[in-house]
Amino acid sequence: MRIAFFSTQPYDRVFFERENTAGYFNYQFYETHLGPHIVQAVENVDAVCVFVNDRVNENVIQVLAEKGVKVIALRCAGFNNVDLEAAKRYGMAVCRVPAYSPEAVAEHTMAMLLTLNRKIHKAYNRVREQNFSLNGLLGFNLYGRTVGVIGTGKIGKAFCRIALGFGCRVMAFDLHEDEELKQAGVSYVPLEQVYKVSDILSLHCPLTPENRHLINKESLEMMKEGVTLINTSRGGLVDTWAVVEALKSRRLAGLAIDVYEQEEKLFFKDLSGTIIEDDTIQRLMSFPNVLITAHQAFFTEEALTQIARITLQNLQELGRGERPSISQALLA
The missing domain is CATH 3.40.50.720 (NAD(P)-binding Rossmann-like Domain)
Structure with a gap:
């Protein structure tokens, strides 16, 4: 063939x-x-x-x-x-x-959360420059926090298990509830409740015409102030400019993304010697509380x-x- x-x-x-x-x-x-x-x-x-x-x-x-x-x-x-x-x-x-390998993506999701929260990337660069100060590196315990998971297919299920292992309270939304996850301690609730109660929100659903820009101005306004958003699923699930505004207003305390709606022009390429004309991703990269990897979660x-x-x-x-x-x- x-x-x-x-x-x-x-x-x-x-x-x-x-x-x-x-x-x-x-x-x-x-x-x-x-x-x-x-x-x-x-x-x-x-x-x-x-x-x-x-x-x-x-x-x-x-x-x-x-x-x-x-x-x-x-x-x-x-x-x-x-x-x-x-x-x-x-x-x-x-x-x-x-x-x-659902675990590959789920583990990368948790790695991004931990890196963003505990500012591992910033600490790494500081120490390499002989700066051992802890100022500005304050994070929070994951233990006891409410993690909202949208989509509990194989990847979402693997991430739920990891979050439960950290002692998190896991609230999930999916059109099809997983009985094993429910027995493990995951609570299935309506989507709006996931938005309202989550300290950390992680996306693990496929992109469909119905859920494009699932994270938008309206859904962001439902979330509590200071939520951390993670997307390792598909970039089109997120209205990027709505997220930029939420970062500016401090509603989002942090954003970690491994996918981006316009990634086909950027990801999997070495653009270090060029000028990137995508103003949206340039704006995202200007925030100190945004972590971006280039569709690496499966790798x-x-x-x-x-x-x-x-x-x-x-x-x-x-x-x-x-x-x-x-x-x-x-x-x-």
């Missing part, structure tokens, strides 16, 4: 080549993201493999179908960047990796191994005319 990879990084090559021991797959790697600007270059492949910032809209899908591409394989869990209805119309299968040895293994398994099974055995892998 011939596969064209888009948004390819060096580590993608390493892990996918490592899993191709039988030589069943033939790879083409493109560093650029998939979109109208590059789709005409796709030739003689059976499948395309895309990531979170590729844009697989109807126009792209039409061209892929005309070129004989049969499968769109996402090497990630989210699929908001693929027009599934268009894929159905053109008879194209879409598969994803629904659960590569562990275990997660990348699973992503490569499951993606190739999905493609191999689809190539044999079978429904992928990984639960929920087939989307269209």
Whole structure:
């Protein structure tokens, strides 16, 4: 099977080549993201493999179908960047990796919270400059704090367990309540109550048209003053300028994000020698109480191994005319 990879990084090559021991797959790697600007270059492949910032809209899908591409394989869990209805119309299968390593993202979420709260990043830089003062590094105990979790799928569930381990009170909202989490001590409450009671609010839901800008001016006004917001899910869940205003008014005591609504122009690139023209992220980075990582939460040895293994398994099974055995892998 011939596969064209888009948004390819060096580590993608390493892990996918490592899993191709039988030589069943033939790879083409493109560093650029998939979109109208590059789709005409796709030739003689059976499948395309895309990531979170590729844009697989109807126009792209039409061209892929005309070129004989049969499968769109996402090497990630989210699929908001693929027009599934268009894929159905053109008879194209879409598969994803629904659960590569929930713990990877959940652990990064907690790492961001701890770093932001205890100002580890600031302390690290101070000590390297021989500054051993503690002034300005004051944090708070997580023990006894109320953590609100929106979305308790596999990643949200893993984060809930971590927060419970720190002695936090965990309040959650999800359309489908998890009985194991309820038995472990998680309380499911209406979304508005999660907003109102949380000291820390963490987002773990997929991005859909219905919940785009879930965090907006109105929802922020429901939150108590001094809440910490964490987003390691999808950037479109947050209205960034509403968050900027909440930071300025001190309603938000801190913001930690691993995703950003306009990240496709920035993340996974070295822009250290250029001028970034995105005024929104520049404004965010100007706040001392904002921590940003560049879609790093998934980035562990275990997660990348699973992503490569499951993606190739999905493609191999689809190539044999079978429904992928990984639960929920087939989307269209």
